[in-house]
Amino acid sequence: MRSLVATEIFYSLCIAFVLAIVLANIYRWTHQGFSYQRSFIQTIVLACITVCIMIMAIGNNMARGLGILGAMAFVRFRTPIRDPRDVIFIFAALAIGISCGAQVFMVAIVGTLFFGFAAFFLAWSPFASRREFEGLLRYMLPADSKSAQALPEIFSQYCTSTELIATREAIQGEVLEYAYQIRLIDPSYKVDLVDAIAKLPESSEVSLVMQRTTVEI
8 A cells, every 4th residue: 555645644634624623513503401511622623633643544554553453442531421412423523534534535525514414403403302391380279278279270271281299288287289290382371370370369389390301410
């Protein structure tokens, strides 16, 4: 196998760098979690360049490949990556670096563009997300209050489903605290539902906490 000239090496590294920048920006634009890290963006770019250098150094030489593999075996990566999506971006960076190092530039370019399209589609489409507007409703009423008779009508007006999950005595048994798992018809009904229950005679401590089903903590 012929040796790569300096211009070919530089050309491969430039393409790897540009595509890695594109990949890093795709990650930044589609990131929806709370643990955004600048160092991870830099890791994507540098990993792509590093793998590109490794592939060009190995070429078709099996001895070099085994030598680099043995050297990399001494490296221990102990940084935890919580989000599986971050791992996929690392693998994408490695794949782009391998393609550029092997000078299969069309695969690198088309692969980056298609990966970016898929990432944007999954980030901005409702695919794999649950937008059901679920929440936990709490309020207090005396046990013998006649206001409880108006609750079914209120629930049917603002909710698609309600489920009583807990009741407990409060204020030395004078009132009962109710906890409902509810599903709103529309997220804009959150304030209206709380106001409707708060206006009932003898009701108190009305609160509604919405659950974000697309976020894991």
